[in-house]
Amino acid sequence: ILGGRKADPHVMPYMASLQLDGQHVCGGFLIAEQWVLSAAHCTEETDGKIFQVLLGAHSLTKPEPHKRLYRVRAQIPHPGSNIHNNKDDLLLLQLEEKAELNEHVQVLPFQREDRDVAADTVCKVAGWGTTSHSGHRPDELHSLERPVISRDVCNHRTRHDHTITEKMMCTDSRKKDTCKGDSGGPLVCNGVAEGVVTAGSRVCGNYKKPAIYTRIAPYVAWIDSVMASAAG
Numbered sequence: 001i002l003g004g005r006k007a008d009p010h011v012m013p014y015m016a017s018l019q020l021d022g023q024h025v026c027g028g029f030l031i032a033e034q035w036v037l038s039a040a041h042c043t044e045e046t047d048g049k050i051f052q053v054l055l056g057a058h059s060l061t062k063p064e065p066h067k068r069l070y071r072v073r074a075q076i077p078h079p080g081s082n083i084h085n086n087k088d089d090l091l092l093l094q095l096e097e098k099a100e101l102n103e104h105v106q107v108l109p110f111q112r113e114d115r116d117v118a119a120d121t122v123c124k125v126a127g128w129g130t131t132s133h134s135g136h137r138p139d140e141l142h143s144l145e146r147p148v149i150s151r152d153v154c155n156h157r158t159r160h161d162h163t164i165t166e167k168m169m170c171t172d173s174r175k176k177d178t179c180k181g182d183s184g185g186p187l188v189c190n191g192v193a194e195g196v197v198t199a200g201s202r203v204c205g206n207y208k209k210p211a212i213y214t215r216i217a218p219y220v221a222w223i224d225s226v227m228a229s230a231a232g
């Protein structure tokens with residue numbers, strides 16, 4: 001997160017850190033007791049290794065009560081996701097067991113109505129991604145509030161030049177922005193997850209390249225069917 005602030009501990013108890021060999025790779029968030037939603041691009045370059053999911057954390061390294069690393073039973077990228085673009089950039093992870101819920105580990109509801117969030121709505125994003133242009137990796141969760149920008153503005157030829165589909169949304173990226181390592185985290189508007197930070201490589205903090213999120217509502221049927229099929 002560029003230009004944000006250290007989050008108050010455990011005010012986002014739905015946040016997950018997707019890790020490989022104890023290293024943070026991407027963000028994610030708890031959408032059900034045994035399911036985490038993240039971004040499909042985060043599985044590139046992991047040559048088939050399975051993530052572990054850290055829940056209940058504020059610091060990535062310090063011992064904290066309620067912090068727990070979960071094994072993943074299944075990792076399911078959206079069938080439409082691919083390495084060439086940001087389309088369908090979603091990843092569902094089924095934990096080996098149901099997460100133990102408490103004040104530091106909670107499920108975040110996601111938007112089920114497929115209607116655009118109004119431009120200028122201020123939403124919240126968080127992560128353990130880089131906090132400086134030099135790529136500093138923070139130990140503690142950072143958060144940021146950002147206004148939504150309209151798809152028309154985001155699709156302007158000087159911005160993302162008509163690559164933003166109706167299944168994507170954008171927030172202003174002037175100085176304060178998501179960055180590498182924040183991908184997979186939720187964009188929370190009025191207490192509901194509306195989007196997932198896309199994991200395609202993107203310059204951070206440049207107002208000409210707004211932050212791009214996969215909207216969740218268009219994928220409710222896929223999310224529900226995957227969770228129902230693997231239930232039990």
Ligand SMILES: O=C(O)c1[nH]c2ccc(F)cc2c1NC(=O)[C@H]1C[C@@H]1c1ccccc1
Pocket residue numbers: 024025026041042043044045046128129130136137138179180181182183198199200201
């Ligand atoms: O965050 C992303 O956008 C993104 N997209 C990817 C695609 C492939 C892929 F193998 C990884 C990623 C990845 N994450 C990263 O590179 C994470 C490792 C870097 C990082 C940054 C800050 C703090 C901790 C760790």
